Amino acid sequence: MSYETLLVEQRGAVTLIQLNRPQALNALSSTVMKELIDAFAKFEADDSQGAAVLTGAGEKAFAAGADIGEMADKPATEFFAQAFFDGWQKGIASVVRKPWIAAVNGFALGGGCELAMMADMIIASEKAKFGQPEIKLGVAPGMGGTQRLTRAIGKAKAMDLCLTGRMMDAVEAEKSGLVARILPAEGFVDAVVAIATEIAGMPRLAALLNKEMVNVAFETTLEQGLLYERRTWGILAATEDKAEGMKAFVEKRPAVWKGK
């Protein structure tokens, strides 16, 4: 399927999605949101696909934020009436069960940083820059920036970024816990696709449930989370892939996964 604002391709078991408005630094318009919801739904429904990578086309940006041109003259009531930003959470963050990686190749600002934080992990190129500059536009993050950023890097740094609107480079982002790894800019997307391929090659149910279990840590108490972990572990213990994985280890051979 072809999109106006995205490039989507399958590289083996990995779906590579590129935000493709480089002339606007991949600003996140409502069309981008609708198309991304569709692209993620197709990725989710396709059994041949085990992981996805989201990145930005062009040299400069992952995404420089929500599309300011689209928001500038919109009356306040319309944001609410149209549930203008709801799709990011309800169509992407809450519904994608398979693992996906944000490959941040340049600016990830405002909604761009917030979209990256919806991913299961962020891998940054050494040229990446993160920030929540909304305060400079008279607003605040509205797609999770005040919440996910604070959980990821703590109050001190989240306040610093939200109140000053300053940018943080890849090294600071990794030290702060926002970014899982930093990779060289050269060959960056291919290197992230290689990591996603490794994840896509894992036993499928274990991948879905590892993701779900880590995410539960953000929603509950330690005691409830540990209970959830033990119960969910019980589901994995009943899979054919668990039997195969442990048998293969004992027999010193590679496992052959069935995804069930």
Ligand code: HXC
């Ligand atoms: C629309 C954008 C854009 C954006 C950049 N562009 N960011 N268009 N929305 N968020 C456009 C510019 O207008 C310009 O178009 C082209 O992209 C290139 O940008 P330049 O500014 O010329 O590039 P540069 O000088 O290199 O500066 C890069 C930059 C700057 C520092 C990233 O573009 C910038 O500050 N952008 C805005 C960042 C921001 O405030 N993001 C938060 C948005 S609010 P033309 O046509 O002039 O060439 C947000 C809210 C989310 O995300 C929450 C909502 C609930």
